[in-house]
Amino acid sequence: AQTVTQSQPEMSVQEAETVTLSCTYDTSENNYYLFWYKQPPSRQMILVIRQEAYKQQNATENRFSVNFQKAAKSFSLKISDSQLGDTAMYFCAFMKHYNNAGNMLTFGGGTRLMVKP
């Protein structure tokens, strides 16, 4: 079974600054997918960024980037130029593989991020 751990229950950052959220996971799989989801107060689940384990290059989506260290089983999220709208819960998630029917996601415990003006 897979486990996902987020060691930072809460974090805060000043607007326009950079913050890094940590995530570690445990799996015996060699190929898998990792994700960061954002859950704002509206409780919607929004996919922020994905990383395929077979890719060495770290994924980037605008102000969001990851530091994927496969050997260390670490998958951190960096948010640059933080905005007030980034205030939300952030969940790291693991998935073994894609299939058309869908595959289960294993979520970490979450990190509550507060962006301060």
Place this chain on the structure above:
Amino acid sequence: GAVVSQHPSRVICKSGTSVKIECRSLDFQATTMFWYRQFPKQSLMLMATSNEGSKATYEQGVEKDKFLINHASLTLSTLTVTSAHPEDSSFYICSARDPRDNQPQHFGDGTRLSIL
């Protein structure tokens, strides 16, 4: 726009009532849907995997007689919380994979269930 619709968004009812939550895939067929439960300030915990035309697969510790899942069509899964009690109060979220895109799952907007 939303590809997974969940209804109702909010339910308040008395203890002992059974509550049905619907999860619909819009414009695509979903042979599998997932039901999650989220307590305040906690993570999403998978309750069960709903399979069209067959029995749902429940995660360890989830009472299948308490949380009835029906996936009678390729676009609809329902979760019925039977004889609900205050400890069943929670946020319930469904999800499904749209094979037309590369998102692992699309999530409904959730149902906040409050049992008095």
